[in-house]
Each structure stands twice: as C-alpha cells, then as structure tokens.
Amino acid sequence: MIKTVSTTPYQDQKPGTSGLRKKVPVFAQENYAENFIQSIFDSLEGFEGKTLVIGGDGRYYNREVIQKALKMAAASGFGKVMVGRGGILSTPAASHVIRKYGAFGGIVLSASHNPGGPTEDFGIKYNIGNGGPAPEKITDAIFARTKVIDTYKILDEADVDLDTVGLYALGDMIVEVIDPVKDYADLMESLFDFGAIRSLIGSGFRVVIDSMSAVTGPYAVEILEKRLGAPAGSVRNEVPLPDFGHHHPDPNLVHAKELYDDVMSPQGPDFGAASDGDGDRNMVVGKGMFVTPSDSLAIIAANATCAPGYADGIAGIARSMPTSGAADRVAEKLGIGMYETPTGWKFFGNLLDAGKATVCGEESFGTGSNHVREKDGLWAVLFWLNIIAAKKKSVKEIVEAHWAEYGRNYYSRHDYEEVDTDAANGLVAALREKLNSLPGQSFGALKVEAADDFAYNDPVDGSVSKNQGIRVLFEGGSRVVFRLSGTGTSGATLRLYVERYEPDSSRHDIETQAALADLIAVADEIADIKKRTGRDAPTVIT
Incomplete structure (x- = not known):
C-alpha cells in the first residue's frame, strides 16, 4: 500500500559539488532523508516503469536510507531498482551499472572521503542516465523542491533482504540485488x-x-x-x-x-x-x-x-x-x-x-x-x-x-578545515575586491601577470559557471589559487593551491614545500590567511 506522508520542508538541503552531505544526526531527523529523496523524484520526468540503481559505500546509516529509497522508488512508479548486495556499490561501480544496463539514473549514498559513524558524515547524490553526477540544472531543481515540499510517498511494506542476490517484489516494482563487484x-x-x-x-x-x-x-x-x-x-x-x-x-x-x-x-x-x-x-x-x-x-x-x-x-x-x-x-x-x-x-x-x-x-x-x-x-x-x-x-x-x-610542476594543496564560515567568506570577498589591482604588482621576485575569479563556459552546452576559484598567476608560469570547498559538512574548508613550473631537470629534486616557499608566503600576504582564519598552519598539506 502506498502512503502519502505530510512533511515540513528543511531549508538546508542544497546539494554541493557531490550531492547533499550532512552529519548522520541531521539525516536522522524526521523525514529529512525522505524529503530529499522525494525532491529528487519530483525533479525528474519520464522515469515511470524505468530502472533505478541504488548503492553506497557501506557507511553508517547506509542500509536504513536504502530501505527508505527502495520503498519511495516503488511508490513513485519506478519499474525496477538494482541494488548492490549489502547495499554496497562503489561510486564508479554504480556509474558502470547505470551505463551497462541502461538505467534511468541512480542514487549513490556516500560522503566520499569523509569519516563515517553515528555522529559522522552521510550523503545522498543523484546520478543521471549517463552514469555521472546530476548537472547543476537538476541539483538546482532538487534544492528548489526541498524548500517547499509538503508530502512524500512511500510503500508500506517490509524491508527487502539486501544480503542475498536475487529478485524481490516490492509492490509493483522489482528489486534486483546484484553482485556489486563482478x-x-x-x-x-x-x-x-x-x-x-x-x-x-x-x-x-x-x-x-x-x-x-x-x-x-x-x-x-x-x-x-x-x-x-x-x-x-x-x-x-x-x-x-x-x-x-x-x-x-x-x-x-x-x-x-x-x-x-x-x-x-x-x-x-x-x-x-x-x-x-x-x-x-x-x-x-x-x-x-x-x-x-x-x-x-x-x-x-x-x-x-x-x-x-x-x-x-x-x-x-x-x-x-x-x-x-x-x-x-x-x-x-x-x-x-x-x-x-x-x-x-x-x-x-x-x-x-x-x-x-x-x-x-x-x-x-x-x-x-x-x-x-x-x-x-x-x-x-x-x-x-x-x-x-x-x-x-x-x-x-x-x-x-x-x-x-x-618539466616538473611543483605542486601542493594546503587545506584549512572547519574555518569559521563568516571568516572564510570574508577572506574570499576581500580577495575579489583586490583582483583588479593585483596585476603588475611585485612580491619579491614574483610579479603578478593576471588575477581573476575563474568562470567556465561549457564548450558542449554553452552553460556558464562563475565564481569557481580565485587565481593569481605570476610571470613564468607559477600561480596560487584560493577556493572554498563544497565537500565538508561543518564550517568552511579553505583550499590554497600552489604551483611552480620548473623546466630545468637539474632542479627537479628540490623538496616540494621548499620549492614553493616563496609562493606560499605571498599567498598569505595577498589573502591574509593567518589573520583572517586565526590559523598558524594548514590542517592538511598534500
């Protein structure tokens, strides 16, 4: 039997670069996961009778959300769901299954490289029929729907056995539990x-x-x-x-x-x-x-x-x-x-x-x-x-x-994790105000050739994505890039990317941080990283 459940929208369900990521206690709030899943289905057209793929990375709360998603898919009119045994499908494996079997799309339950556990991270991402993450026009539609959703539909049935490969009926929908690896x-x-x-x-x-x-x-x-x-x-x-x-x-x-x-x-x-x-x-x-x-x-x-x-x-x-x-x-x-x-x-x-x-x-x-x-x-x-x-x-x-x-591109990323969100946004805003004045300035031996806020014009569909990261490019091919990450679940993560091109093979054995030391110092001078974040050093250097 299909139940229609009344719900209240949450205002914080904006997907990032890889879907919606929050702490498990957030997802465990009443109807939180259901609201987002229903918003995905409400933002799609033409899936009646089609196949959906569902899987995840096995992190805490994975199985519970898969059961919800299966019953909601059945209530929304999907004809079949393919799910990995034990709820397991790596993200690339899920993409392959979508593509190989011509599925309409897929739901991937993961927070990628973030920690897992009862108080740690969880995530839901929708992938389209080509096997890739939903483009911005779909994630924007999903977010818009989450802000006004007032009901969701779910099948009132027992849970599906996820641990045995085979076919199962869930209302009028077929669930196929597949070997996730083969x-x-x-x-x-x-x-x-x-x-x-x-x-x-x-x-x-x-x-x-x-x-x-x-x-x-x-x-x-x-x-x-x-x-x-x-x-x-x-x-x-x-x-x-x-x-x-x-x-x-x-x-x-x-x-x-x-x-x-x-x-x-x-x-x-x-x-x-x-x-x-x-x-x-x-x-x-x-x-x-x-x-x-x-x-x-x-x-x-x-x-x-x-x-x-x-x-x-x-x-x-x-x-x-x-x-x-x-x-x-x-x-x-x-x-x-x-x-x-x-x-x-x-x-x-x-x-x-x-x-x-x-x-x-x-x-x-x-x-x-x-x-x-x-x-x-x-x-x-x-x-x-x-x-x-x-x-x-x-x-x-x-x-x-x-x-x-x-030639060698000396390269490093400095992550400042869980920075106060207002402080991080203030740093980026101040950088944007400086962009026009930076070209031509010298910082020691480094002279700024150009500075911009990266925008992308898609050569296939003509779409434009603005404000994708601040670049400061120096004469000779070196650069520093500042960007706020969209993959965390608390505070803001400021990422600083530092790069120097070295064509001389006799200089290819310098320790990376030493090779980049002057650029790192200049990046701090330009962006006031230590002053604005209150951090003396990055959380992680890679």
Missing part, C-alpha cells in the same frame, strides 16, 4: 592487460592496496588477489565497516601515512595504493616516489596507449582548474584538446559524452576516463600497474623520465 571487475579486465600485470606480480613485484576499511575492499580482493594473483593479504583493511574502522578514509599522505611509510621502507612493497570511502579516489606511491594526483593524470595520459582499452590513443584531456598544468603539456605534445573545468566531476560529463575528452583528473586524488562518468580509484591504480608492466620501469623511474621530458 560487472566492475569485468570492465577493468576489458581495459587493461591483466596478463602483463599478472606476470609483473608473478615476477616478485610486490603490490599492496589499503582499502581503508571502506568500499573498495571487495573489489580490490577480487581484482588484485583473485584475478591478478597477488598473495592473500595484499589488500589491507579489506572489509567495509560502517565507521571505516575509525579511519579517516581519505587516501592522502596524512591518512594513509602507514602505507606510505611501509612502501618507503627498505623491506616494504614495490608499489602501494589507497582508496577512499566510496572508491573514486586514489593514492599511488612507489619505492622512493609519491605520485601527486596532478602528475598521475599527466603520466597516465602520456602513456595511455600502454593499456589495451586506450591503444588507439586519447581524444583529449580534462582537468579541474586547481589541478596543476602538467597535463596541459602532454596535451600540447600529443596535439589533442585540453579542457580546464571547475572542480566537480559533473563538469567532465559533457566533454566525455561529446568525445572531446578521454582522460580526466582532479588534484583531489581523483582520476578517471570515459569508461564511466565518475572518477575511479582502482582504475587509476590498475593503469599504473599496466604502465609499469609495459615499460618495465619503477614508479620513480617513470615519474622522473616524465619530468625530464615535460
């Missing part, structure tokens, strides 16, 4: 030379993946240990836990330090990788070399033809504006398109669908391609293993050879 693992095997990687591992090359007690554990075990022959235990923290085992599931040098230290030790593995909460981010580290996400994108693009799925070359590269310009130099040499977009994977969707770009990346440890419409952590890891197997060189040798050919 389709994705098959896709990876079609893209990469598993035989060559298997031989590499069989030769004694040691690979370790830390899944951080998050969603990629089952995927990594199936692919790395079962299909590629790595020894049992090569995948660490492989069981997804609702609180991620008290880990912060963000694959960076702070939260994956144990893995980094292990790879860097004399007896450690040759290659290490880590994934985040929902499986769309990655960290790659080799003996003696941490690979920055910006360099990873450039090196994957430069060596794409090593992988069978990209043997014919790539059409173009897309990167978010804060990501370093390393990939730009690859695109220039290959004679292919280079697209600079705002932060947020949804901006890559049009470029991928139009065939303008094949490989995409963001500095926030996300890389992917046209195989899905999300960034994909394990895909990037497998691409690196494929390149290593093809070139028969170490990670360090591959990176240093790339720098020698293209």
Whole structure:
C-alpha cells in the first residue's frame, strides 16, 4: 500500500559539488532523508516503469536510507531498482551499472572521503542516465523542491533482504540485488592487460592496496588477489565497516601515512595504493616516489596507449582548474584538446559524452576516463600497474623520465578545515575586491601577470559557471589559487593551491614545500590567511 506522508520542508538541503552531505544526526531527523529523496523524484520526468540503481559505500546509516529509497522508488512508479548486495556499490561501480544496463539514473549514498559513524558524515547524490553526477540544472531543481515540499510517498511494506542476490517484489516494482563487484571487475579486465600485470606480480613485484576499511575492499580482493594473483593479504583493511574502522578514509599522505611509510621502507612493497570511502579516489606511491594526483593524470595520459582499452590513443584531456598544468603539456605534445573545468566531476560529463575528452583528473586524488562518468580509484591504480608492466620501469623511474621530458610542476594543496564560515567568506570577498589591482604588482621576485575569479563556459552546452576559484598567476608560469570547498559538512574548508613550473631537470629534486616557499608566503600576504582564519598552519598539506 502506498502512503502519502505530510512533511515540513528543511531549508538546508542544497546539494554541493557531490550531492547533499550532512552529519548522520541531521539525516536522522524526521523525514529529512525522505524529503530529499522525494525532491529528487519530483525533479525528474519520464522515469515511470524505468530502472533505478541504488548503492553506497557501506557507511553508517547506509542500509536504513536504502530501505527508505527502495520503498519511495516503488511508490513513485519506478519499474525496477538494482541494488548492490549489502547495499554496497562503489561510486564508479554504480556509474558502470547505470551505463551497462541502461538505467534511468541512480542514487549513490556516500560522503566520499569523509569519516563515517553515528555522529559522522552521510550523503545522498543523484546520478543521471549517463552514469555521472546530476548537472547543476537538476541539483538546482532538487534544492528548489526541498524548500517547499509538503508530502512524500512511500510503500508500506517490509524491508527487502539486501544480503542475498536475487529478485524481490516490492509492490509493483522489482528489486534486483546484484553482485556489486563482478560487472566492475569485468570492465577493468576489458581495459587493461591483466596478463602483463599478472606476470609483473608473478615476477616478485610486490603490490599492496589499503582499502581503508571502506568500499573498495571487495573489489580490490577480487581484482588484485583473485584475478591478478597477488598473495592473500595484499589488500589491507579489506572489509567495509560502517565507521571505516575509525579511519579517516581519505587516501592522502596524512591518512594513509602507514602505507606510505611501509612502501618507503627498505623491506616494504614495490608499489602501494589507497582508496577512499566510496572508491573514486586514489593514492599511488612507489619505492622512493609519491605520485601527486596532478602528475598521475599527466603520466597516465602520456602513456595511455600502454593499456589495451586506450591503444588507439586519447581524444583529449580534462582537468579541474586547481589541478596543476602538467597535463596541459602532454596535451600540447600529443596535439589533442585540453579542457580546464571547475572542480566537480559533473563538469567532465559533457566533454566525455561529446568525445572531446578521454582522460580526466582532479588534484583531489581523483582520476578517471570515459569508461564511466565518475572518477575511479582502482582504475587509476590498475593503469599504473599496466604502465609499469609495459615499460618495465619503477614508479620513480617513470615519474622522473616524465619530468625530464615535460618539466616538473611543483605542486601542493594546503587545506584549512572547519574555518569559521563568516571568516572564510570574508577572506574570499576581500580577495575579489583586490583582483583588479593585483596585476603588475611585485612580491619579491614574483610579479603578478593576471588575477581573476575563474568562470567556465561549457564548450558542449554553452552553460556558464562563475565564481569557481580565485587565481593569481605570476610571470613564468607559477600561480596560487584560493577556493572554498563544497565537500565538508561543518564550517568552511579553505583550499590554497600552489604551483611552480620548473623546466630545468637539474632542479627537479628540490623538496616540494621548499620549492614553493616563496609562493606560499605571498599567498598569505595577498589573502591574509593567518589573520583572517586565526590559523598558524594548514590542517592538511598534500
């Protein structure tokens, strides 16, 4: 039986770059999740009888919201829902399932790299039929609906058994509980030379993946240990836990330090990788070399033809504006398109669908391609293993050879987390007022060439996205970028991105923070970061 439930709207349900993210106690408020899910359905047209995909990263409150979403989908007229066993689907796997089975769209329950647990983070994101995050016109419509919603519809039925693969009836709708791993693992095997990687591992090359007690554990075990022959235990923290085992599931040098230290030790593995909460981010580290996400994108693009799925070359590269310009130099040499977009994977969707770009990346440890419409952590890891197997060189040798050919983009991101929101907004507002006066100013040896608030004109649909980050560009190719992040759940996160291009290979072995020290000091001088935030140092440096 379908029930129509009266409700009161919440005014704080504006989706960010990756859906709606709040603390679990916020989502647990009466009708909070139901309001947002119904607002998604109310903002869509033509889905009656169609298929919806639902899955999540297994974090706390995942199962409860999946049951709500299933019953609301049935009440709203969907014909079928495909859901991962146990409520599990990594974000890239969900994108692939949507695409492979021609689903109308999907609901992904995740807060990505944010912590999980009873008082930690939760999120709901809607993905469209191409498998990618909903564009702004849809998220704007969803937000508008949340502010006025007064009823939602839900089926009054028992919960579905999420732990057994099979078909279930839920009112007039079919629920198919699927193996969350197989389709994705098959896709990876079609893209990469598993035989060559298997031989590499069989030769004694040691690979370790830390899944951080998050969603990629089952995927990594199936692919790395079962299909590629790595020894049992090569995948660490492989069981997804609702609180991620008290880990912060963000694959960076702070939260994956144990893995980094292990790879860097004399007896450690040759290659290490880590994934985040929902499986769309990655960290790659080799003996003696941490690979920055910006360099990873450039090196994957430069060596794409090593992988069978990209043997014919790539059409173009897309990167978010804060990501370093390393990939730009690859695109220039290959004679292919280079697209600079705002932060947020949804901006890559049009470029991928139009065939303008094949490989995409963001500095926030996300890389992917046209195989899905999300960034994909394990895909990037497998691409690196494929390149290593093809070139028969170490990670360090591959990176240093790339720098020698293209130059090195020294690059770092400084995060100031949970800054007072008013203080963060004040900092950005003051920066905007300075933009016109900065060009021509000198700060020591650094002279400002240009300064702007980045705006993006989509070359496919003509849409315009303004105020996407403040850029200060210096003569010689260096720059600093200031941006407020949309992925946190409390306060504001100020991100400072610092970049220096160094073409001289004799200067490619300087420690990164030392190479960027003058730019970091100038960034503070221009934006009054310490004074306005009250912070003496960033929360995280990557």
